Amino acid sequence: MKNKFITLALSLLAFFTYSCEEEYVEPNTFSDIAFYNSNFRAETFVVKGEDTIPAMFIGVNDFISFSDLSHNAVDHKWTIPLSAEFLEGRITRDDEDYTQFIVDKGGNTSTENTINVFFTEGSATDLFEVNLRNTFKDSVSFKGVDTLESVYEDGLWVIDTTFSVFVFDTIEVEMEVRQFDEVTGLFELIDQENTDTIYVEAGDVLEFADVTTIGLPDTRKWEIAGDVYTDEVIQPTFKKLGMASVFLTASRTGLNIPPDQDRYKFPIPIKVIPSTKPFVQQGDLVETIDHVIRIPFNGEFTNLPADAKDYFSVKINGVAGSVKSVALDASDATIIELSLFDAVYSDDEILVSYSGGLESTDTRQSESFTDLPVTMFIPNLFSADIYGFEDGGVYWGPTFDNVGELTYNSTEQVASGNYSMKMVSSSGDWTFAQCLPESGVAVEAGKTYIFSYKVYVEPGSALPFVAPWITKPSGNKQFWESINSFKQGEWVTINKEWTANADEEISVQIRIKNTGTIYVDDFSLIAKDNFRPAE
Incomplete structure (x- = not known):
């Protein structure tokens, strides 16, 4: 019996050996090119001269991983910037210091399939390049945003790929301070290296300028004597006697941009002293x-x-x-x-x-x-940003039957602020704009309001009327206004009295017809009881 089992086992082994020999397939020899990096999803574009170059954004003292996933390459080589380093080891994003993982310090080539490139130098203008050179026995191509075709050189097919990296430097705040010179009548730059104290008379101003360039910040915050400012150049008034502190925080906060910030305390003491000037009313x-x-x-x-x-x-x-x-x-x-x-x-x-x-x-x-x-305080229920177009008209749009030209952030003619809405009509059909419902404001049933707006009729226009609407769930209210008699080329304010018939939220539409152009600005809605009653 034992011999039978041995014979059976040997027979099965011979069968499987024969079967494997029959099914053996040689490894394929086709060639293919593929690569990956850890910042692919954050790739953006950088303008260099007349070229727009795809690039990865990263902060200085950070790394990107690059992998060559090619198949059957004869050889391959990575080349990195001389200022960069290779990293190896169990690296995590929780590590605060990547220098401990540097290998082959000073070297800038590698034949590893995957490399971690540590960028130790930033730049405000230059791109850093990581190059991958692969050679193959067969012609290959990479299908991506741009197709890369191999080139035949010295008996092999070559693909030479360069990855561009924009490395943001660490932000370093820099500011300039100027003081008004009574002799020159100008704000003159203060020599910070040779000034131990800046003396300012109470009621006077200093001019501060954010001239930070290193690290390319996109936002700033000044903190001066308890007040906050965000403009690039400011002229705060120093009112309180004693010492005043100045801080400037520059930050980088844009989309797909590595965040960073630097808070800098102005090192020169600023002492506010009694004024020799008249003590007068100043401002509105x-x-x-x-x-x-x-x-x-x-x-x-x-x-x-x-x-x-x-x-x-x-x-x-x-x-x-x-x-x-x-x-x-x-x-x-x-x-x-x-x-x-x-x-x-x-x-x-x-x-x-x-x-x-x-x-x-x-x-x-x-x-x-x-x-x-x-x-005087005017309690306008309509937001100046929305109904005065100062947000660029983001809450405005055309109605379904509009056929005219609408510009919600026109700067050609403005009654106040920076923007107005431009309406152009060139046919017998409607030019019709509406403020979207989510911009609505609440009114009270039985309360009377003064609805007003400003219109500028472009000279040469042949528009018989302008027709705004108050839109509301209980039924729209339309105001027709003949503009034939309006003086063209100047702003005219139109006031209408209206009593609400329900507690509800309202919004605004406006339309014109025929041929011509108007600009509309500064819609307002003010409860009538804010105005002095007629005697």
Whole structure:
């Protein structure tokens, strides 16, 4: 029995051996080219001269992995920038220092299938290149965004591929500071290396400029004496006596751009000293939503006396008003806040006078002024960004039956701000624009509103009317306005009174017909009770 089992086993072994010999297939010899890198999904484009070059973005002291996935290459070689290094080992993104993984320091070629390239140098203008050169016995091609075809050289087919990498340097903040020179009448650059302290009189300004280039930041934040600014060049007023600090944070935050930031403290002390200039009112007088009149000065006040309100007088539409109280702004002692006993409305003309004499923190006596106008608070329910087109018209679009030309961010004619909407009609059909429903505002049933807008009719236009609509769920309200008699080439304000019939959200449409061009700007909706009742 045992011999039978042995005989059977040998027979099966012989069978499988014979079968394997019959089914043996030689390894294929076809050639193919393929490669991969860890930043493929983040690839973008860089303009160099007249060329637009696909490139990977990365921050300095970071790495990209490159893999050659080609099949049956005769040989291959990677070449990296001389400033870069190869990394090997168990590298993770949690590692804070990649230098511990550097191998073959100073070398810039490798025949490994996969390499990790560590970029130790950044540039604001130049691209770094990683090159892969493969040779094959057969012709090959790479099918991607661009097709790469092999070239026949010295008996082999060659594909030479270069990957471009834009390496962002670490941000290094740099700023310039200028002080006004009374002699030249210009802001002159301060020599930071040879200045130990900058002295500024209270109420004066310094000019700060963000001149950071290293690291290519795209946002900034100034922090100066408790205030925040974001412009590239600023001229803050120094009001509070004592030492003032200055910080500038430059950041890189764009899409597919490696983030970075640098916060820099200006090292030269800035000392604000008592002013030798007159202590005067400076800036616009403005009414707040709470009917408080804010009056700015060019310096800080010391504590106001109990009779401070007696220093001020007001006229409301030419009639003397009554001052209720005067106080300093709780967070800015350069601003006096004046309250009245009288009821005031958005269409009132208010003039303020001041007898002078209140004292600043640097012991100056403030100078008087007479009949300065107040900019009244107007509670417009429509956002200036949306209904004044200052967001570029992103909430506006055509209606389904529009056939005209609409530009929602025109800069050709503007009533205020930077943009208006341009409407061009060249046929008997409608040029019809609408503000999208998500921009709607709430109104109250039974409440009366003043709906207004501004129109500029381009000279030569033959447009008989402009027709805005208030769109609402309870039924649209249309306002027809003949513009035949409008003076062309200047802005005209149109006011319409309207009473809401429901608590709901409303929006706006507007249309024109015939031939011509208009510009529309500054839609507003103001509750009528904000205006002084007729006597």
